[in-house]
Amino acid sequence: MRADEASLARLMAMSQKGDRQAYATLLAECQRWLRRYFARRIAPSQLDDLVQETLMALHNKLATWDPSRPFLPWLAAIARYRWVDHLRRLYRADECELEEEIIGNDDEPAITARISIDRLLGTLPEPQARAISLVKIEGLSIAQASQKTGQSESLVKVNIHRGLKKLAAMVEKA
Amino acid sequence: MTSPANDLIAELVGNLEPVKPLSFTRGLGYTLAAAGVSAAGIAVTMGVRPDLFAGKVDPVFLLSAGLFLVLGIAAAATVIVMSRPQVGNDHGGWVWAAAMAGLLPVAALIVAMAGASDPLSRASIAHGLDCLTIGGAASLLVFTVLVAWLRKGAPTSPERAGLLSGIAAGSLGIFAFSLHCADNDIVHIGLWHSAVVVIAAAIGRSLVPRLVRW
Numbered sequence: 001m002r003a004d005e006a007s008l009a010r011l012m013a014m015s016q017k018g019d020r021q022a023y024a025t026l027l028a029e030c031q032r033w034l035r036r037y038f039a040r041r042i043a044p045s046q047l048d049d050l051v052q053e054t055l056m057a058l059h060n061k062l063a064t065w066d067p068s069r070p071f072l073p074w075l076a077a078i079a080r081y082r083w084v085d086h087l088r089r090l091y092r093a094d095e096c097e098l099e100e101e102i103i104g105n106d107d108e109p110a111i112t113a114r115i116s117i118d119r120l121l122g123t124l125p126e127p128q129a130r131a132i133s134l135v136k137i138e139g140l141s142i143a144q145a146s147q148k149t150g151q152s153e154s155l156v157k158v159n160i161h162r163g164l165k166k167l168a169a170m171v172e173k174a
Numbered sequence: 175m176t177s178p179a180n181d182l183i184a185e186l187v188g189n190l191e192p193v194k195p196l197s198f199t200r201g202l203g204y205t206l207a208a209a210g211v212s213a214a215g216i217a218v219t220m221g222v223r224p225d226l227f228a229g230k231v232d233p234v235f236l237l238s239a240g241l242f243l244v245l246g247i248a249a250a251a252t253v254i255v256m257s258r259p260q261v262g263n264d265h266g267g268w269v270w271a272a273a274m275a276g277l278l279p280v281a282a283l284i285v286a287m288a289g290a291s292d293p294l295s296r297a298s299i300a301h302g303l304d305c306l307t308i309g310g311a312a313s314l315l316v317f318t319v320l321v322a323w324l325r326k327g328a329p330t331s332p333e334r335a336g337l338l339s340g341i342a343a344g345s346l347g348i349f350a351f352s353l354h355c356a357d358n359d360i361v362h363i364g365l366w367h368s369a370v371v372v373i374a375a376a377i378g379r380s381l382v383p384r385l386v387r388w
Contacts, residue, residue, distance in 0.1 A: 015190065016192065016193050016195060017192050018190060018191060018192035020187050020188075020190050023186075023187050023190050024183065024184075024187045027183040027186060027187065028183060031179055031183065048178065048179065051179060052178065052179055052182050055179070055182060055183065055186065056182070056186070057328070057388065059186045059189070059190075060388065061327070061328040061388065062193045063193040063194060063195055063196050063326065064195075064196055064257060064258045064259060064326075064327050064328040065195060065258070066195055066196075066197075066198075066258055066260075067195055069260060070260075073260045073261040073262050074258075074259060074260050074261075076261045077259035077260055077261045077263075077328075077330055078259060078328065080261070080330070081259065081328075081330040114261065114262065115261040115262075168330075168331065168333075169331050169333070169334065171259070171261075171330035171331065172259055172260060172261055172262065172263045172265070172330055172331075173261070174261050174262035
């Protein structure tokens with residue numbers, strides 16, 4: 001069974017008060033949620049690392065969630081921040097194929113759509129989003145991405161650089 | 175069955191301590207208290223403008239000090255909001271306050287070009303440098319409070335958070351100093367007092383990101 005927004009918020013409020021049982025349940029649910037959230041937006045071999053990095057960030061920044069506000073948009077902001085940071089650190093991934101798992105069947109489809117990574121990527125101009133997807137997510141080389149998009153190699157690099165910079169500034173954009 | 179993720183979760187659960195959620199009111203309260211201490215420090219050590227207690231306050235002072243105060247509060251409030259990430263947060267409200275305060279240097283340039291005041295005289299520059307130095311020093315406490323708050327928080331755009339910390343600190347610092355500075359010349363206020371905000375913003379933008387990245 002998948003926990004809904006209200007249950008997660010309740011677990012988080014209890015966790016902030018030091019309830020370890022609630023925290024264990026919350027982290028297990030967050031781990032599942034994050035795996036779905038990142039699934040199509042990171043090379044499969046890097047998924048575990050990114051999920052764990054995000055869980056650690058969640059733990060370190062526990063006090064930054066406001067109990068009067070929804071939980072998932074907070075978790076999504078942390079996840080997006082870690083994802084962009086991960087892409088920036090990533091030089092090149094080896095994987096070319098992505099799993100086609102769909103994350104859109106959550107209990108709150110409207111919230112899910114607003115906080116998704118696709119929506120964040122959608123804020124970029126198409127050439128920048130495509131360059132980032134091909135090189136940083138699918139793991140193609142600059143030359144391969146250049147061939148596939150028709151952009152010159154230097155333009156692919158520029159688009160990646162500008163796109164990542166823009167993503168970093170737009171993490172909280174709904 | 176154990177996995178690295180399950181091991182990590184067990185470790186994080188074991189390390190859990192109760193936390194006090196960062197509150198917007200508390201963050202803004204600390205910032206305004208720091209601004210109040212800075213203003214009181216200026217008033218006690220340097221004295222306040224004589225017209226403040228004479229009941230005949232100059233309108234240029236009122237408007238300019240008010241604009242810096244509003245900009246400082248708007249930027250500080252945005253910094254506090256940025257410390258608690260949330261997809262859907264809006265960080266743009268301070269821009270309108272900045273646009274209004276930006277009218278001060280624009281007005282200063284127009285008046286200076288009309289020749290009504292000489293901003294390049296030795297006396298003007300010396301007086302301006304005093305405001306720049308002491309106004310900058312009066313910004314430090316607010317700047318420290320905001321950076322400390324951001325370090326506890328989770329700003330997703332450290333660069334913008336740094337820029338806004340500088341704007342908030344510079345605006346509240348020069349507001350504090352303007353309680354002492356008796357110069358009502360729009361050219362002096364628009365150029366030198368605004369320069370405190372611009373320089374503090376540049377310092378915040380370059381210095382803060384490395385202090386608050388997480």
